Amino acid sequence: MLDGSPTPVPGREDALDVAHWGPLEAVLDLRTAVAAFLVLHFDVPRPKSLTSGDHLQRIVDAMYASLRVGSSSSFRFEAAGSDSAVFGRLADLLAEATGLRYDEAAGELVLRVRRGVRPGPSGDPGWDVLVRVGSRPLSARRWRVADYPGAVNATIAAAMVRLGEVHPQDRVLNLMCGSGTLLVERLTAGPAAEAVGADVADDALSASSENLGAAALDARLVRADCAGPALVEAVGTGWDLLLADPPWGTLHGSHATNAEVHAGMLWAAHDAAAPGARFVVLTHEVKVMERCLRDADALWRVRSTTRVFAKGHHPRIYVLDRT
Template sequence: MLAAEVAEVLAPTRPPVPVPGRDDALELRHTGPLADVLRLRTAVAAFVHLHFDVPRPRSLTSGDHLARIVDAVYASLRAGGSSSFRFEAAGSDSAVFLRLADLIREATGLQHDDRDGQLVIRVRRGAARRGPERSGAARGAGAPDPGWDVLVRVGPRPLSARTWRAADYPGAVNATIAAAMVRLGGVTASDRVLNLMCGSGTLLVERLLTGPTEAAVGVDNAPEALTAAAANLDAAALTRRVTLVEADALATDADLTGAPFDVVYADPPWGTLHGSHATAADVHGGLLRAAHRVTKEGGTLVVLTHEITVMERCLREADALWTPRETVRVFAKGHHPRIYVLGKRSPA
């Protein structure tokens, strides 16, 4: 999904490739303005990647090596300003890193804040050493040293930390996952969009920032959630494009302005901060029925849920209502929820 967005937003001459030794990162050569990278919505963070053929971090404090790091810091500052920096590295409090911090501070004017620094500089072993640690003997005599990588984050905070999030709400979906849900559901200017159990409005904001809609409605039965959603929509300058409704999203008599809808999103509670596992079956089954009532023929339902077993059972029971189109497993703070993309079945 990220690779597809990179192709659309950055138009690289070569497609991105997986970073050796990692399953959560892509690498590409970007020749355009670095600020364009900040437009990515499914990326958690972006870094300028430098590789140094040196045996130890001490070498980074000298000559051309230091100049390359300083240039990367300035590139990040031009894309999105920062006032301070910090290291993310093993031994970041050592004399070597304190010396490197002093040199970067002298060259850039940025303050070194080892706890809350805005611009992050990661220092780690090169790709050949990623994965299980191997001794020099295990690598074999004469094997090349993998060197060291320095990664300078683009911007003062992760891309996933949206500037529009004026109000936090317990259990709010991660914005990058919400952006992925939007892409999976498809984006068309004529869409009528509904967000059931909308919480603080993350899915609504991400959908509207991706592209226009004919109508957008958010429904939640918690006044505090709708207050948070209103604040976030206002911060994103989207208030006039969304109707918020206080109602039970699963109620058969809920008055949902704008029905039928082309695309419906939902992120049902799963028990840690809202709801409970004991009621998960009722919630998921009710969600599938409620969404079916207000979705147009051939429309799409996109659901993010941690209750995988419950969701699979409810889908089997609702086989006459929805056709599974795609299932995507994601990672979210130690959990592995799934995104279900469903199509409304036509009457037999």
């Protein structure tokens, strides 16, 4: 259970502090968090002090707590100076206490060491040690058995689903479905009257089929161009919730053609959508999307935009209502 509301971490736009009590396993059910960490604060002037008895034991206890919800055989640091003698000594002590192997490049259990984010009683911020809960990021879904270049992050997909709302009577259409991430996250969030994924690429549809199967979910997959009139010919009309992650022009498509793709997608989605339908779109081509939306203002009304972080990029999630 969460104790109170999440609070922003000073200086970190991508992190929230959340008080938690109860089984730590419940943290693994968070759908829109990339990772969760146990946060330990130490009122010490430098990381060398972390090797002392009481401080070291707190870190060991947190590592064991993480191991109880996700087994790991190795650990690593994510910290400035992690190759120093101080961190080498800390690694040796933690390995001896936990029996885990220290693997500086590929350790499964992640420990972040950073300066504290809030000044302590002495005015010095001290140091924080963050121990990741589980051996994998929360965004690394177990159903993902087929990778696909440019696939949307599962936590962002879950946020898109939440923003688009989940209603069991919805007919759901995923345009440019890729490896099926949006379909899986939508059907995981709740039942739908019907769910269809459409993509022009056969390898994408194969990846979607594999991931849907691994998640034990059922959706119809259709080969169709999602930026033209062929979409309606392939999937029909009357869709209540539409989801799309159009190509950003890096791994798929090109920047030169993305304006045409986004404009065609908005028109095709409008033709396929039911009156009052919601359309949730993730795109890094923000200027292109804004221009296309101005040109298509008779088709879609912008309900909200949300800036997110994805692999060094800051794409936006657009929630649109069919006019």
